[in-house]
Amino acid sequence: MTWLSSHWSDVFSLARDHVYLAGLPLVIGLLLALPLGWAANRSRTAYPVIITTTGLLYTIPSLAMFVLLPGILGLQILDPRNVVVAMTIYTVALLARTVADGLSSVPAEVLQAATGMGLRGTRRFVTVELPLAVPVISAGLRVAAMSNVSIVSVASLIGVSQLGDLLTDGFNRVIQGELVTGIVACMVLALVFDTVIVVGTRLLTPWRSTQVAPA
Amino acid sequence: MIRFHGVTKTYAGGTTAVDDLTLTAPTGQITVLVGPSGCGKTTSLRMVNRLIEPTSGTITLDDRDTASLKASELRRGMGYVIQHAGLFPHRTVLDNIGTVPRLLGWKRAAIRERGMELLELVGLGPELAGRYPAQLSGGQQQRVGVARALAADPPVMLMDEPFSAVDPIVREQLQDEFLRLQGELGKTILFVTHDIDEAIKLGDQVAVFRVGGRLAQVSDPAYLLAHPADDFVADFVGKDRGYRSLQFQAAPRLTLHPERTALLGERPDSGRDPWVLVLDDADAPLGWVDTTLLAGPITREDLHRGGTVATVSGSLRAALDAALSSPSRRGVIVDDSGAFTGTVRAHEVLTIIEHTERPPLEEEAVT
Amino acid sequence: MTSLVWAWLTRAASWQGEGGIPHRLLQHVEYTLVVVLIAALLAIPVGLFVGHTGRGRWLVSSANIARAVPTLGLLFAVTLWVGPHIRGNLAFVVPSVIVLVLLAMPPILSGTYAGIEAVDPEARDAAAGVGMTGGEVLRQVEIPNALPLMLSGLRSAVLQVLATATISASVGMGGLGRFLIDGQQQGDYGQAAGGALLVALLALVIDALLAGLQRLVVSPGLTDRASRRSRRGNDSPAGGKVHAANPVDAATTV
Numbered sequence: 027m028t029w030l031s032s033h034w035s036d037v038f039s040l041a042r043d044h045v046y047l048a049g050l051p052l053v054i055g056l057l058l059a060l061p062l063g064w065a066a067n068r069s070r071t072a073y074p075v076i077i078t079t080t081g082l083l084y085t086i087p088s089l090a091m092f093v094l095l096p097g098i099l100g101l102q103i104l105d106p107r108n109v110v111v112a113m114t115i116y117t118v119a120l121l122a123r124t125v126a127d128g129l130s131s132v133p134a135e136v137l138q139a140a141t142g143m144g145l146r147g148t149r150r151f152v153t154v155e156l157p158l159a160v161p162v163i164s165a166g167l168r169v170a171a172m173s174n175v176s177i178v179s180v181a182s183l184i185g186v187s188q189l190g191d192l193l194t195d196g197f198n199r200v201i202q203g204e205l206v207t208g209i210v211a212c213m214v215l216a217l218v219f220d221t222v223i224v225v226g227t228r229l230l231t232p233w234r235s236t237q238v239a240p241a
Numbered sequence: 242m243i244r245f246h247g248v249t250k251t252y253a254g255g256t257t258a259v260d261d262l263t264l265t266a267p268t269g270q271i272t273v274l275v276g277p278s279g280c281g282k283t284t285s286l287r288m289v290n291r292l293i294e295p296t297s298g299t300i301t302l303d304d305r306d307t308a309s310l311k312a313s314e315l316r317r318g319m320g321y322v323i324q325h326a327g328l329f330p331h332r333t334v335l336d337n338i339g340t341v342p343r344l345l346g347w348k349r350a351a352i353r354e355r356g357m358e359l360l361e362l363v364g365l366g367p368e369l370a371g372r373y374p375a376q377l378s379g380g381q382q383q384r385v386g387v388a389r390a391l392a393a394d395p396p397v398m399l400m401d402e403p404f405s406a407v408d409p410i411v412r413e414q415l416q417d418e419f420l421r422l423q424g425e426l427g428k429t430i431l432f433v434t435h436d437i438d439e440a441i442k443l444g445d446q447v448a449v450f451r452v453g454g455r456l457a458q459v460s461d462p463a464y465l466l467a468h469p470a471d472d473f474v475a476d477f478v479g480k481d482r483g484y485r486s487l488q489f490q491a492a493p494r495l496t497l498h499p500e501r502t503a504l505l506g507e508r509p510d511s512g513r514d515p516w517v518l519v520l521d522d523a524d525a526p527l528g529w530v531d532t533t534l535l536a537g538p539i540t541r542e543d544l545h546r547g548g549t550v551a552t553v554s555g556s557l558r559a560a561l562d563a564a565l566s567s568p569s570r571r572g573v574i575v576d577d578s579g580a581f582t583g584t585v586r587a588h589e590v591l592t593i594i595e596h597t598e599r600p601p602l603e604e605e606a607v608t
Numbered sequence: 609m610t611s612l613v614w615a616w617l618t619r620a621a622s623w624q625g626e627g628g629i630p631h632r633l634l635q636h637v638e639y640t641l642v643v644v645l646i647a648a649l650l651a652i653p654v655g656l657f658v659g660h661t662g663r664g665r666w667l668v669s670s671a672n673i674a675r676a677v678p679t680l681g682l683l684f685a686v687t688l689w690v691g692p693h694i695r696g697n698l699a700f701v702v703p704s705v706i707v708l709v710l711l712a713m714p715p716i717l718s719g720t721y722a723g724i725e726a727v728d729p730e731a732r733d734a735a736a737g738v739g740m741t742g743g744e745v746l747r748q749v750e751i752p753n754a755l756p757l758m759l760s761g762l763r764s765a766v767l768q769v770l771a772t773a774t775i776s777a778s779v780g781m782g783g784l785g786r787f788l789i790d791g792q793q794q795g796d797y798g799q800a801a802g803g804a805l806l807v808a809l810l811a812l813v814i815d816a817l818l819a820g821l822q823r824l825v826v827s828p829g830l831t832d833r834a835s836r837r838s839r840r841g842n843d844s845p846a847g848g849k850v851h852a853a854n855p856v857d858a859a860t861t862v
Binding site: 090205 | 610612613675676677678679680681682684685687688767770771774775778779785788789791792797800801803804805807808811812815
Binding site: 290316318321326328330331333340341344375386389399 | 728730731732733734735736737738739740741744749752753755827828829830
């Protein structure tokens with residue numbers, strides 16, 4: 027489209043910012059969600075506490091979060107770190123439960139066999155439970171990725187720059203090409219994230235692609 | 242009475258599930274449909290209440306074509322019990338039982354009363370009335386399923402492997418209770434199972450199906466064991482046919498021998514024969530004791546419990562088993578109240594068996 | 609920050625008139641309710657149909673793909689294209705309502721569909737077998753058993769709409785979002801943060817109310833079974849806290 031062809035570099039730099047703002051929280055969020063999910067899965071008392079708290083955090087609308095965090099963190103409202111923290115909170119909120127569910131989906135017999143062979147604690151977690159929980163966690167991660175890409179665009183309303191700028195600017199100045207480019211760019215980015223996660227999952231779980239189809 | 246008239250069911254891909262079935266299920270009796278997987282027994286059952294519609298042929302209920310009624314009305318007049326009970330998880334046990342009465346428009350008080358009555362009938366306590374299916378065990382759920390089927394007192398019951406999903410001990414209990422219930426209620430029952438022993442135990446009439454939906458043989462259980470119609474049926478009925486057929490033959494007057502008995506706490510000396518039968522206060526047998534191994538007075542730990550016990554009015558099979566399983570090789574026989582009456586030896590039972598007549602071969606081909 | 613927010617909250621002017629807190633709060637709640645009602649009226653029958661008959665499953669999967677579209681972009685696009693065709697004040701509301709309804713339908717649709725699908729097939733067979741007509745099976749057995757998942761879907765739809773309605777203030781719709789947008793533009797952080805706080809509180813309160821409603825409406829015979837059946841794994845050690853809305857299933861994007 028004509029608008030896009032004359033604004034490639036702008037779109038790319040905004041896209042780069044968008045990837046950072048949506049992607050970094052995914053990584054941090056996942057890393058934080060792993061121990062949380064593990065704790066929730068292990069303990070009958072921890073589970074409701076963790077899940078309810080994360081559920082509540084997820085309930086808070088994104089724009090509200092973007093506006094409140096600067097005050098809480100003591101940062102400037104335009105500071106992109108607000109967005110990163112907000113998105114991390116959302117990612118953790120979503121993934122904590124996913125990780126817990128993923129870990130609980132590992133068949134009990136497998137766990138018992140592993141323990142019976144002498145694998146315990148962190149070793150068992152890393153070599154047995156986590157790999158088997160990957161499919162479930164991956165599904166949640168994909169949802170989180172798509173969700174993040176969409177939510178980050180809202181940050182344009184508080185002035186943090188990324189692909190959402192194409193949306194606000196395209197709307198305010200009634201430039202349809204820009205608005206459409208923004209929408210499509212977000213969708214493409216979401217698709218890219220999704221593909222990366224799918225490929226990554228497949229690499230991490232080679233046993234699944236060798237499944238024999240039922241007779 | 243349920244009658245199949247040349248009923249066939251074929252599916253779009255070309256598979257024939259039921260092939261030209263003609264069968265009569267007599268009123269007031271249990272007709273068991275049995276066979277390997279894919280033999281069409283369940284399909285046949287589900288055609289009676291039209292959960293599956295026949296491709297050709299008719300099914301009549303007391304000479305009325307089932308196709309002439311509205312399907313839901315037809316079903317409300319039949320009890321339907323399935324493998325995992327299929328209870329409604331969102332309703333209490335009492336509400337589950339009252340499903341058909343509610344559909345028929347009964348008053349609430351009547352539904353409740355009937356529900357409590359049926360709970361007792363199927364052997365469940367009234368405290369279960371307000372529970373939910375998820376809180377019951379598999380056996381309890383099955384009983385509720387049967388109660389639900391009986392609620393509107395239908396003359397006909399359709400049962401699709403109702404006892405298959407529970408463990409063997411519970412299954413036996415359910416089977417025995419079922420027979421007791423049928424003794425009281427006398428319904429016309431069509432019962433599907435894949436277990437030939439269950440079929441033989443429960444059926445007044447057993448219909449054996451072969452894969453492909455054809456009827457192989459229809460007869461009463463004793464006849465089926467004595468005269469399987471062909472190799473398939475013989476194979477399906479399985480081994481131990483002779484032994485199993487004994488359960489249908491009542492033991493005629495057995496010659497009973499007296500026996501040395503003792504009570505717990507006594508200290509009998511070893512006579513010619515080391516084995517002594519220990520009884521309780523009501524003269525019921527507790528077990529055998531080897532007097533050569535006794536260290537002091539008889540205690541419960543000394544009891545040898547291997548032998549089974551048969552009643553005087555029981556079957557030849559029970560009597561033979563009592564003799565075979567007893568450590569002293571003398572089978573313990575009790576009277577109908579459970580008190581010890583005497584023992585029998587295996588060869589005596591076998592002599593009786595040899596002189597008993599087997600069911601005569603019928604001239605006519607089956608069905 | 610707290611002092612700014614406190615100042616704004618305690619100022620009498622904040623509570624008066626069309627731009628005051630009570631009015632905006634009411635607007636926000638009204639929009640949410642109306643939108644969810646419309647979306648439910650549209651999506652529930654479709655979900656029931658797909659779940660009961662098993663046809664049209666593609667509808668449900670395509671609804672999930674729509675998740676990739678950025679909400680803000682959708683709002684802007686629909687406002688630009690539809691807005692000019694509508695006269696008067698409604699021009700600010702209608703495009704947003706359209707988008708909100710579109711966003712609320714997928715969770716309701718998949719919740720309804722999943723709920724019906726999750727009904728024990730044996731219970732369904734038994735229901736037909738004891739003589740219930742198709743409609744009776746649906747009303748007396750399928751829907752009551754589908755309620756846990758249906759209500760989950762409704763709950764996520766409500767939260768989704770509530771959140772998006774906040775953003776719709778940027779295209780001129782009323783509601784609490786106005787405080788955030790206006791506060792931003794006027795450099796009045798107290799207003800923006802105050803509005804944000806109110807929105808957050810509203811979301812939490814409504815979620816709690818809906819959770820309570822779920823517990824009231826759903827049969828006690830279903831509480832543990834529903835959670836065990838719909839979650840992928842074995843029993844979650846959740847015990848009583850069954851109805852915490854699962855963000856993954858909810859897939860809210862805003």
